[in-house]
Each structure stands twice: as structure tokens, then as C-alpha cells.
Amino acid sequence: MNILDYLKHNPLFLDGGIGTLLQDRGLQPGEYPERWNVSHPETILEIQKAYLEAGSNVILTNTFGANSLKFEEAELEELVTAAVRIARQAAVESPAPQEKFVALDIGPSGKLLKPYGDFDFEDEVEVYAKTIRIGVKAGVDLIFIETMNDSYDTKAALLAAKENSDLPVFVSNAYGEDGKLMTGASPAAMVAMLEGMHADAIGVNCSLGPAQLKSVVEEYLRCASVPVLLKPNAGLPRSENGKTVYDVEPEEFSEDVVQMMRDGVRIAGGCCGTTPDFIRAVTGKAAGIVIPAETPKKRSVISSYTHTVEFGFSPILIGERINPTGKKKLKEALRNNDMDYILREGLTQQDRGAHVLDVNVGLPEIDEPDMLMRSVCELQAIINLPLQIDTSDPIAMEAALRRYNGKAMINSVNGKEEVMREIFPLAAKYGGLVVCLTLDEGGIPATSEGRVEIAKHIIEVAASYGIGKEDLIFDTLAMTISADTSAALATLEALRQIRFELGCNTSLGISNVSFGLPCREMLTSTFFALALENGLSAAIMNPNSGEMMKTYYSYRALHNLDPNCGDYIANIEKYVPVAAAGPVGGAAPAAAPAPSEAVGGEALSPLKHAVVKGLRDQAGSLAAELLQTTDPLELVNNEVIPALDIVGQGFEKKTMYLPQLLMSAEAAQAAFEEVKKAVAAKGTGSASKGKFVIATVKGDIHDIGKNIVKLILENYGFDVTDLGKDVPPETIVETAVALHAPLVGLSALMTTTVPSMEETIKQLREKAPWVKVCVGGAVLTQEYADQIGADFYGKDAMATVRYAMDVVGA
């Protein structure tokens, strides 16, 4: 029986953990469990039969880490094929009466994708594809992608599965205690992306116990229309005498899991720390329970790598500034490949309140597919707003959709058969909310009836591609009233009918309406208000326009969409002069800086802003400019470090996520490269003052601060040996001994790596007792330094130089 048919009428039980069971049977630390498919097939068979006996329907092949990054091609083929054979044998031989399926298990490759890591998205798709092709050939019933902690990586794996098989695909993500993926995705964002790409079941596994995953599961059940799966750990893992132990027993585990099945979870099993006893407890308790029927949620959503934007409630603002039509500077930037300009346009619109950014880079003289794809990649690296990909070239559209980290808006199709034939298959494959222009081969109908007819036809054609009307958004085309004064009325009437009679969302490029007339902002914003009243869900507009933003905030307040008029009060002062703002008071002028440009009420300097926002090129050029008049160290201390502190605080408060931290670090590095050049230009000291070995300690990859200390020491004539980051104590000790260095500097930025610093000092004391150890890094304090036995705590580079000079008697 097909697993999806089975699922329609029955709950589905997965198996449980395998890693700890293999360790109990002799798997050594560091040994690849997948090799046991060949070396110990009987052990894998025995475990899988035990799960079937406990009531599992689905056996996952022992292939979690089987990928071409770990294994040579021939071995990969052998291990995956053997894994499928064993799982199939278990299913055939097991006397357990339930329906049984074999799932090809796919875990994360362990690579961090560009721009945060160094691995290319397409290479990652191919890594997963290789394993999937072997598994599919060996005869699995479904593909099970699990434990994914990054949305982009999840997309790569799902794409590989879809492109290399017709089998059902289940996708499961691993959430942290904050209810987000490691790279920041919310459950709703994952549901949007995965359903858009037609995953057959989605959900949650690993990382936490069932109780801690409850709120994430509830979000899945609220948002998802496809079956939801749950495969938690046996509680929170903790270390006891060097062994990982879990604190939840089968009784409590099954109680929680089965309760969530009563709430709507249709697929349940266990992850790390669970055993056949856990699964037996779940299947036992779940016997006879009633799972509520699946309901299509019909939500019109798009997503970025962090969050969703939902249409049909509060109006959505789509920033139109990244579109070269009528914009000389942007055209220039596109011709010169000036990505920074595009990023700045994006950031400004985000700061001004846009919810979505339109991205159109179409110019006849540029390679549009390449430019659009790169713009999407760069924008999504530093801005977390969902994007509207806007092009009439299907090749450019596909290139951009493929690399987009989420579910995009697709701009656009229209009623022309050829256009629908080209774009709908892309929307069906990659997911997306498709903007549908109400025009066709006959042009733009003058009447509202004509436009509504086209909308109905588009709905029908979209359905034939499996695209529901919740994934369509209709643009009834705003035409300038300077050419035809009845034009606005036809657009508004078509809007009203499509929204309230056909029940579809609507969008409009607003500003066209006033083309050719004076005082355009007034006319445009009035039209905006009328359109909102006639059912406009989303406006493609200029968020820098004060008139438009005033209308937006006023409309929301008047329509009971703004509790206590909170947003109206908080924002209106930006657009209205102080006196006119009335009793709310405040001193912000019309052009006050947008909120994220300011911290604690103070506007950030341009360089700090560039580092905080992760603008690499801009940070480099601003630093170079400032260095003409500023001392390099001053620039580091007054600009770069405070900017990184802002990012660090954001990270701690969970207002910023790892991708942003990484982009800021890159921007800081770009500024630092300029500092290096400036320092080198000043010339270093004369003869060597002495040897200095420096390293970031084991487990810690932060090296910006260490590099600064190194640079300044070199500048003062020290002969510095830099061992890099994540350096084991032994390497540091060996180097200090070999060089007979009088000074060793250790950097650590995390509380978790201070013990590693302490260990290094201990080993240095034993093997190189003459060495003076200096320590530094953001988490250290004088007290910490004393506690771990360091000779000197260097709060910054200059303090370190002064101490080193003292030691060598310079």
C-alpha cells in the first residue's frame, strides 16, 4: 500500500533512536554507524525487528550520515544498498502484523552553506542527490529527511529528493529551545517553504524532549495542511561520567507524544535516547485514539529564512525601490555591478516599514538570470524580509527561485496561456505566491468584468498545476487617470469583486495611478486608501513616501487592526512635524532615522551601521575613508568593536540570528583589512623585540580580536607566531617549547571555551614554565584570568603590547 493512502486513514508510527543502541552493542566513538550495515548487518537487523515488534510502521534505513562527503562513491553505494536491504529484510521477516514501510533516512551533511559557510547550494543538492539515487534504486518506499537545523540546507535536501524520485518525502527539522532553527527559521516559515515545495509530511525531531517541543508542534498544527510528524528525544540530553544520558522514561514520553497525537499529530516516533520500549509505550497508548481530521489551512503566506508574511489580514507593503524602471541611479548600479547600492536600497526600505521587497533587475544590457540570482542571494544574506521575485524571463525566475531561502512571491503571470505554461510549473516546484495580472492576449480589459473573467480563468489553469487560489494574488492593474479618468474606478471595482466575491487576495502597483499629474504623492496615497477599502491585500509602493505611510498607519488604526493605536502612535511622528503630531508629543523631525539605524535613541555612525547590517563592501570603503583621518586602533576601538557589541547583544536577545552575526563578522573583517593596510603603511618597528605565540583556544573559532592583537604586536616589533583558531593545548605548548618563546597569548570569547584556556595554561606551566601567559577575549575579566592562572589579562591590544614590552625589557 502507498504510505500516503495508509496515512489518510491511520496514524503512522516511526521507529526510535539507533545511535545509543549501537553504542551499547560496541560502536566505538568516532566510528561511522553506517559501516555497520556491512560489518554487523545482523545487529542492525535485530534492532529494526525490535522496533517492528514494538509497533513501528516505518523503519528508517541506517543511512543518517551516509553521504559522499564522508564516503567514497563505491562505499557509499555499498552502505546505502546494504542498509535498504537490511530494513526490507526486517520488514519481510518480522511477524508483527501492522503495515510496514522502509524509509531512506537522510540527515544533514554537516556543511554550512554560502554565504554563511563555504559550501555552494547546488553542490549540497548534489550531495543529497547521490545518496537519494542509490536509496531509490535499492527500493525504498519513501524518503525521510530529518534533523535539519538550517532552512536552506533543508531546501537543498528536499529539492534533491524531488528531482531524483517520485516517492513521498517527509521532512523533519530540529528546533532549539527558543523554538527556532539554528539559523533562525520559525516553525511557520518552515511550514510555508516545505508545503510550497510539496513535502508530503513535515514536522519536528531530535534536540529536545516531547514536552519542550510542544509549542513548536502546536505551531505546525496551526499552520500545516499536510500531516504533521513528531519524533522527539527522550528528554534533554546531559552528560554523566562522559556518557550522554536522557531524563525522560517511556511512560512520560508516550504520555506527551500521544497527547499531541490527540491534538493532531499523525506520525510519531522517537529520536536520540529512545528505544523499542518508548515506541511500544507510544503504540500501546495510541491504540484507539481519535486524531482530528486534517484541515486545509488555505493560508496565503510567503516566507523568508526567518519568518512568514501572511496576506488577507493587515495590509502588506511591498517595497518597489529595487526596480530600475524610472530609476537612473539603480540602472547605473546594475550596469556597474554595484551590489552595495542594491543592498542599501533593501535595508532602507526594511527600516521604513516594508514587509516584502520587490526585486527586479531587468535591464537589456545585463545578464538578468545571473544578476537576479546574485541579488536574491546577497539580499537574503543580510535582510530577513521575504522577497518578491520580479522578472518576465522564466530562466531568470527559475535561477532566483532555486536559490531563494523560503517561499517567495512570484511576479508575475497573466492570462496569456504561454506565460502561465512557463511560470506555473516553477511555482509548483519551488513554491510561491503568484502575482496574477488581469490581462491576457487581448490586452487589459477596460471594464472590471473583463478583468474578473481573466482572474477566473487564471484560477482554473493554476488548479491544473496543483496551485490553489490561496497561492494566487491578483493585480487588477492601476492605470493613470491622466489618460482616462474612469480608469481608477474600473481597477477598484475589479479589486472589490476579486477579493470579496472570488475570495482571493489582491495587490496593486499603486503609484501608476498618478502618472503625469502634479502633486503625485497626494493622489497616490488617496488612491491607496480607496484601494484598501475595496479589498487591497498588498501594495507595491515606495515605503520612503511619508504620505503613503501615513495612509497605511491611519487605515490600520481606523480598521481596528492596530490594538490601542500602538503602531500609529509609535510611527506617525516620523512623518508629521512635531506640532502637528498633537498630544503624543516627541521631537522627531519628518526625516528622523529609521528605528534600526538607531540604538538607544542615538543614530549609528555610517561604519557602525555597515558592520551591524553586514554590508561588507561598504564597511571596507568607509573604514578606508576614515583611516585617512583616524588612528587605526581608535577606529577599531571606537567603531568596529562597539558595532560588533551591538550585534552580540542582538544575538543574545534573539533579535538577531547566526546568519546576521556571520555577515557582521565579515563586514568587520573587511574594515579590519583596511586597518591592516594602514598599519603596514605606517611601517613596523625595527629589530625583533622577541617571540610571541598567539592562538584562539580549542573549541573557539572567534579570531577577530586575536588578529588585532597580533597586528599591533607585530607593529611594535614582536615576532608573532599565529597558530590560528580552535587550537589544541598540545599544539600551543609544542610551539612555545620549540621556539622557546617568552610570551604566549591566548584568546577565548565564550564561557564554554575558558576551560580550554585553563587547560592550555596548565600544560604550559608543566612543559614551558618560563612562559608568561597573556589572556584576552570578550568574556574574560581580571578575576577569570587570575582564577585560571594567567600572568596577564589584556583588555585590549595596546595593554597587551605594554605588558609584552615589560616582559622582554624593551
Ligand code: B12
Ligand atoms: C563576530 C562574532 C562571531 C563570528 C566570529 C568570526 C570571527 N572570525 O571571529 C561568528 C559568526 C563566526 C561567531 C560564531 C559563534 N558565536 Co560569536 N560572536 C561574535 C561577536 C558578535 C563579536 C566578537 C568580536 O569579534 N568582537 C570584536 C573583537 C575585536 O573583540 P575581542 O575578541 O573581545 O578582542 C579584543 C579584546 O578582548 C582583546 N583580546 C582578544 N583576544 C585576545 C588575545 C590576547 C592574547 C589578549 C591579550 C587580548 C585579546 O583584544 C581585542 C582587541 O581590543 C560576539 C559578541 C561580542 N560583543 O563580543 C559574539 C559571541 C562571542 N558569540 C557567541 C556565540 C554563542 C557564538 C556561537 C556559539 C553561535 C552559534 N550558535 O553557533 C558561534 C561559536 C562557534 C565557536 N565554536 O567558536 C557568544 C558567546 C556567549 C558566551 N558568553 O559564551 C557571543 C558573546 C554573542 C552573545 N552575546 O551571545 N561569532
